[in-house]
Each structure stands twice: as structure tokens, then as C-alpha cells.
Amino acid sequence: MSKKKSVNMVVVGAQWGDEGKGKLIDFLSQDVDITARYQGGNNAGHTVVVGEKEYIFHLLPSAILHKKKICVIGNGVVIDPKALLLEMSELKKKGVDVKPEQLKVSGLCHVVMPYHRVLDGLRESVRKNKIGTTGRGIGPCYSDKVARCGIRMVDLLNPRVLKAKLEDNLTEKNETFSKVFKQQAFDFDELYKEYLNYGKLLGAYVCDTSLFLNRAIDKKKSVLFEGAQGAFLDIDFGTYPFVTSSNTISGGVCPGSGVAPTKIDKILAAVKAYTTRVGEGPFPTEFTDDFEDDIRAKGKEFGATTGRPRRCGWFDSVLVNYSVMINGISELAIMKLDVLDGLKEIKICTAYEYKGKRFTDFPMDFEVLSDAKPIYETVAGWSVPTRGVTEFKKLPRNAQRYIKRLEKLLGVSIRYVSTGSKRSETIIRY
Numbered sequence: 067m068s069k070k071k072s073v074n075m076v077v078v079g080a081q082w083g084d085e086g087k088g089k090l091i092d093f094l095s096q097d098v099d100i101t102a103r104y105q106g107g108n109n110a111g112h113t114v115v116v117g118e119k120e121y122i123f124h125l126l127p128s129a130i131l132h133k134k135k136i137c138v139i140g141n142g143v144v145i146d147p148k149a150l151l152l153e154m155s156e157l158k159k160k161g162v163d164v165k166p167e168q169l170k171v172s173g174l175c176h177v178v179m180p181y182h183r184v185l186d187g188l189r190e191s192v193r194k195n196k197i198g199t200t201g202r203g204i205g206p207c208y209s210d211k212v213a214r215c216g217i218r219m220v221d222l223l224n225p226r227v228l229k230a231k232l233e234d235n236l237t238e239k240n241e242t243f244s245k246v247f248k249q250q251a252f253d254f255d256e257l258y259k260e261y262l263n264y265g266k267l268l269g270a271y272v273c274d275t276s277l278f279l280n281r282a283i284d285k286k287k288s289v290l291f292e293g294a295q296g297a298f299l300d301i302d303f304g305t306y307p308f309v310t311s312s313n314t315i316s317g318g319v320c321p322g323s324g325v326a327p328t329k330i331d332k333i334l335a336a337v338k339a340y341t342t343r344v345g346e347g348p349f350p351t352e353f354t355d356d357f358e359d360d361i362r363a364k365g366k367e368f369g370a371t372t373g374r375p376r377r378c379g380w381f382d383s384v385l386v387n388y389s390v391m392i393n394g395i396s397e398l399a400i401m402k403l404d405v406l407d408g409l410k411e412i413k414i415c416t417a418y419e420y421k422g423k424r425f426t427d428f429p430m431d432f433e434v435l436s437d438a439k440p441i442y443e444t445v446a447g448w449s450v451p452t453r454g455v456t457e458f459k460k461l462p463r464n465a466q467r468y469i470k471r472l473e474k475l476l477g478v479s480i481r482y483v484s485t486g487s488k489r490s491e492t493i494i495r496y
């Protein structure tokens with residue numbers, strides 16, 4: 067038997083998403099054989115910059131640009147076939163033709179239907195506490211999965227199964243649409259035809275990805291599992307109900323791909339040198355003044371999926387510490403350090419205070435979290451730019467101190483530091 071030990075790793079976001087997972091995964095996937103998504107859908111927006119070209123991936127794994135690497139969309143992902151086909155055709159225009167040999171899509175993935183997208187918007191419109199979803203139908207699709215009425219990718223390949231499922235769904239959904247929301251009903255024939263066609267167009271990519279991944283692992287191939295969103299958008303551990311509808315944490319890999327926990331060797335997390343969040347919900351370290359606009363402009367903090375301005379704030383070690391625990395993070399990558407260039411002082415949140423009580427662990431109570439006053443430690447900033455620096459020792463002394471301070475507060479090694487959006491603008495410390 068071969069002695070080669072292949073390493074299977076998970077890359078997750080440790081905050082509220084948009085940590086720079088796309089860049090990190092594109093970079094790390096050079097050394098693995100397969101990259102697999104395991105949750106989320108086209109609510110994700112992963113940006114990869116190669117040379118002068120920028121690519122934004124929503125459903126396709128971020129490693130798709132590496133032509134010899136195989137990409138997998140695992141069963142835990144929800145797929146809007148129209149969005150997937152559009153992403154593939156846009157990529158083709160940029161010279162990347164995704165072939166079935168390179169992309170494997172699980173037949174068990176649930177399909178985002180037009181009624182999911184419409185319902186996403188309608189639910190938001192009647193809510194007092196809006197979530198600020200991406201409007202891609204993600205929540206309603208996962209709801210149907212759990213309610214056991216969802217339509218899966220494999221169903222698009224079988225006209226009889228699709229017919230039966232779609233009929234049942236439309237009976238129920240059209241009733242809700244017309245009676246509750248006073249909306250027009252969906253036409254069976256139209257949807258049936260459209261989705262059968264998606265089955266034809268995507269059929270060659272559909273397979274049992276759990277078998278594929280496990281057989282590849284048996285043959286000592288290495289897999290990188292690509293998380294979407296971030297730990298605090300996790301359906302269980304996030305700032306509920308201002309979360310997404312899947313398990314975004316590393317543990318989501320197993321049900322979302324059919325690969326057992328015993329096969330996973332390493333968990334890496336991307337974390338921004340500060341914090342951002344898109345959509346509604348508590349955010350204790352959010353900036354409250356014009357400074358937010360400065361950081362947003364410097365960090366180009368606009369949603370890659372919806373274009374919405376991202377809310378920005380200081381680094382929150384209470385939040386990330388919890389993330390380290392629930393994800394079992396073994397190594398960290400600090401992203402976008404260069405955005406903090408030129409600041410006199412930088413703050414790090416080390417605890418929250420609420421009604422005279424101090425919290426060093428992430429609180430469960432919604433009111434505590436919403437009204438928590440962050441307790442900051444202030445450190446000195448740096449004036450020499452870090453942009454494009456590729457060696458740790460070449461960083462300004464205070465930037466080195468900042469990284470080391472975060473490392474100490476989080477109790478995890480920071481192996482990578484990103485100093486720009488390009489592949490090359492990365493420090494690998496060991």
C-alpha cells in the first residue's frame with residue numbers, strides 16, 4: 067500500500083461570511099486533487115482574482131479555474147439550475163469551459179425552484195424583523211428539503227418522478243400563493259418543461275458524489291471542502307434568525323458530502339482582519355460613524371452576490387473564539403490585513419458588557435447580543451503599507467504585533483496572512 071498521506075481539509079469562514087474564502091481556496095486548491103462544496107447555494111459570492119481578471123463564483127467551487135482539478139457540488143448544496151447554467155456560460159465567455167470530467171454534481175442536491183425565490187421575497191416583505199436574505203430562494207428550498215417535499219437534481223432526470231413531485235408541490239404552493247399572498251399561481255406545464263430541460267443540460271454532470279469522493283479518498287486523493295457563508299450565519303450556532311438555512315460550520319461537511327468525520331484531517335478558517343456582515347442582525351463591534359464608509363471603500367465591502375454595502379466593524383475575538391471552538395479550527399488565515407493600513411489605532415473586542423455583566427463567551431440571548439457593549443483593547447496601527455507584502459518579517463512591526471496578538475487571543479496559529487486580492491499577495495508563515 068502507498069505510504070502517501072493525503073490530507074483532506076475544510077476551509078470555512080469564521081465570522082459572517084465574505085472573509086475571503088474564495089481567494090484562500092483558489093490558493094490552497096493548487097495542492098489538492100478535488101475541491102468540494104457541501105452547503106449553501108448561490109447566496110454565496112466567492113471572488114478570485116487572477117492577473118487582471120476577477121471571477122465571482124456563486125455555485126461553482128472556487129477551484130474551477132484550475133483546469134486539472136476536479137470540483138464537486140456535494141449533496142448539501144441547494145442548486146438553482148438556471149443560475150448554475152448562467153455561471154457556466156459566463157465562465158465560458160472568459161475562456162473556461164466546464165466539462166463533466168471536471169465538475170461532479172450530486173444527484174441528491176435539492177433544486178431551487180422559482181416558487182422558492184418568490185416565497186423568499188414574499189416572506190421578507192411581510193416580516194417585521196427582516197433577515198435581509200439574498201433573495202435567492204435558499205431558505206424556502208431548505209425548508210422543503212426538511213419538510214420532505216423537495217425536488218432533487220436526480221429527479222430532473224426522471225420525467226415521471228419530477229411530474230409527481232411537481233404536481234404535489236404546486237397543489238400546495240399555489241394554494242398558499244393565491245390565498246395568503248394573493249399571487250398568481252405557477253403553471254405546471256411551463257415549470258415541468260423548463261426543469262426537464264435543465265435535467266437534459268446538466269444530466270452529464272450529475273452523479274453519486276459521495277461514492278466519487280470516498281473512492282477518491284481511498285485512492286489517496288486529497289479533498290478540500292469549501293465552506294460558504296460563515297459560522298455566525300450557521301442555522302444552529304449563528305445569530306438566529308439572522309442566519310442562512312444550512313450548517314455552515316465544518317461539521318456540515320459530513321451530512322453535506324457523505325464523507326465521514328474520520329476522513330477529515332485539518333480545519334482551516336478564513337477570518338478578516340476586521341469584521342463585516344451583510345443583511346440584518348446583531349453586530350456588537352459595528353462602526354457607528356463615518357469611519358465605516360472609509361473602511362468600506364478601502365476594503366471594497368460590497369456584497370459579491372447582491373451588491374449591498376457591507377456593514378463593517380472592529381475585529382471581535384469573542385465571536386471568533388467561539389468560532390474556533392465550534393469549527394475545531396486548527397489553522398487560521400487572516401485576510402485583508404492591508405485594509406487596516408494607515409490607521410493610527412486599531413481596536414480588538416475582547417469581551418462584551420450587558421447590564422453591568424461581562425461576557426467573554428458568545429452569549430445565546432438575543433437581547434444581550436443586540437445590546438452588548440464591546441470592551442476593546444486598543445493597539446497601535448502602522449503607516450507603512452502592508453499591501454502586497456509576502457514575508458511576515460517585512461510587515462511593519464505593529465502589523466506583526468497585531469497578528470501575534472490575535473493569535474494569542476484566539477489560541478490558534480495564523481499560518482496565512484493576505485495582503486491583497488491577488489494570488490501572489492499572500493504571506494505563508496510556515
Ligand code: IMO
Binds near residue numbers: 344
Ligand atoms: P459567502 O459564501 C455574506 C447572508 C444574507 C442574509 C442571511 C440569509 O460569500 O461568504 P440567505 O439568502 O442565505 O437566506 O440570507 O445570510 N448571507 C451572506 N452574507 N456572505 C455570504 O456568502 C452570504 N450568504 C448569505 O446577507 O443576512
Ligand code: MG
Binds near residue numbers: 111112369370371
Ligand atoms: Mg459573499
